[in-house]
Amino acid sequence: MKRITNTQDLAAFCEEAARHAYVTVDTEFLRERTYYSKLCLIQLAMPGDTNDTAVLVDPLSDGLSLEPLYKLFRDTSVVKVFHAARQDLEIFFVDAQVFPEPLFDTQVAAMVCGFGEQVGYETLVRRIAKAPLDKTSRFTDWSRRPLTEAQMTYALADVTHLRMIYEHLAQKLEETGRSRWVQEEIEVLTSPETYIVEPREAWKRVKTRTNAPKFLAIVRELAAFREIYAQERNIPRNRVFKDDALVELASNKPKSEEDLGRTRLLLREARRGEIAAGILKAVAAGVDCAPKEMPEPDRSREKLQVNPALADLLRVLLKAKTESAGVAAKLIAPASDLDGIAAGLRDVPALSGWRREVFGADALRLCEGKIALAAKGSDVRIVPLD
Known part of the structure; x- marks a missing residue:
């Protein structure tokens, strides 16, 4: 060779x-x-x-x-x-x-x-x-x-x-x-x-249990510091500190290296030196963040009123359409998107492009009452109502 x-x-x-x-x-x-x-x-x-x-x-x-x-x-x-x-x-x-x-x-x-x-x-x-x-x-x-x-x-x-x-x-x-x-x-x-990772957007990948603006402001600053530090030194971001330590820091809001020493999840080498200084600066910036500059979580789906019966029908339709097309159902729409469609969302990927051809167009017709689903043996058929 x-x-x-x-x-x-x-x-x-x-x-x-x-x-x-x-x-x-x-x-x-x-x-x-x-x-x-x-x-x-x-x-x-x-x-x-x-x-x-x-x-x-x-x-x-x-x-x-x-x-x-x-x-x-x-x-x-x-x-x-x-x-x-x-x-x-x-x-x-x-x-x-x-x-x-x-x-x-x-x-x-x-x-x-x-x-x-x-x-x-x-x-x-x-x-x-x-x-x-x-x-x-x-x-x-x-x-x-x-x-x-x-x-x-x-x-x-x-x-x-x-x-x-x-x-x-x-x-x-x-x-x-x-x-x-x-x-x-x-x-x-x-x-x-x-492929471009913007440090100021890195916080969106961190899973948290609270969406309080002040807390998220600290998470944003800590995630941005970690991303920049890791990029500049070409080391994995988890070598700086892991997500669970980041969330702990945002919750405890340390003000000194002594406070960092009491942090349970922080790596020992991150409790002093450049990383420690960066953490304390990031926490302070998050604490001092003006209300109008605090990050806002995506709450677009929090108040959605999902019609469970319609969501179930969409699942049946998706299974039938993808089996017919020979395409994996998850490639078309995850369960969360089906719930979103059943609640009235229309900006999900399943309703555009080639996914619309396979599933989205009929999904909308089902939501609008223009088609019904009928079973014959193991097959599901679409019945026009208009």
Whole structure:
């Protein structure tokens, strides 16, 4: 198997790949000890049924520039094929602010082709490529050199089988007219907003038991400090302090390092030095926050009057429609969205785009009393009433 360790060889491969309709791509990375993923290996393969057109690119090699790969990513004449691309795309976006265009994600395509929700690569290899897949090297340390033969064999399989999977799914999408469905999901994956973490918005990911504005103001300041500290030092945010410690700090409102020393959930190294100073400053900023600047939780659903009977009917309709379409129900609408529709919400994802075609349009008709549901054996039928 061919390994690429210099820019010249990478450029030669990418120039050859640009002559083909598509190229398959995967990465191996580490993130346990860092805020941003550490890219350790890139796998690429051109169309074909052998390993001769596949390579392993070593981004840890001295002097290797990934610019030839990014040039290929920008080449809109070549489809870039990934499986479960989100984390791979984040790596390339953080490194070079580039997204592969056009992009094809086989996990997304498989979901709309009836393979279930968040189907794994191994499942697709088994069901489409009819091949076994050795996953024993999946959790190895990809930053260590030299790579073992087992690691390289495993890594290469992530792009060689992907060729057949892509061709099969692309054909099925063409036959069923669902290519646009996949494209709608891809637009979310290739949006910068998906990967940019704004420190002042980080508080929204912290689960709390109270929505008191003053408390949330402190949570916001603490979460922002933690995010900035972790980003600047490239360490996991939980290495600064975990969510449960953040909530405890917001509740206790420490004013000194002595107070921090009595905090039960705070890591020992966070009770002094830069982290301690940052915590105390954040808490003080939250306490002093003016009422008009305090964050407000999303209360849009708190006063919704859910019609339980209608919600149950929507669940029946969703099950019937997704079974007929061969799409996972959770991909269309979670239970909370069904309750929201039954309570009158109309801005949920299930009522727009391709989801509207599968389920949303009939869901609205059901809510408006324009259709009824009838059972015949194990089948549920839609009965027009207008």
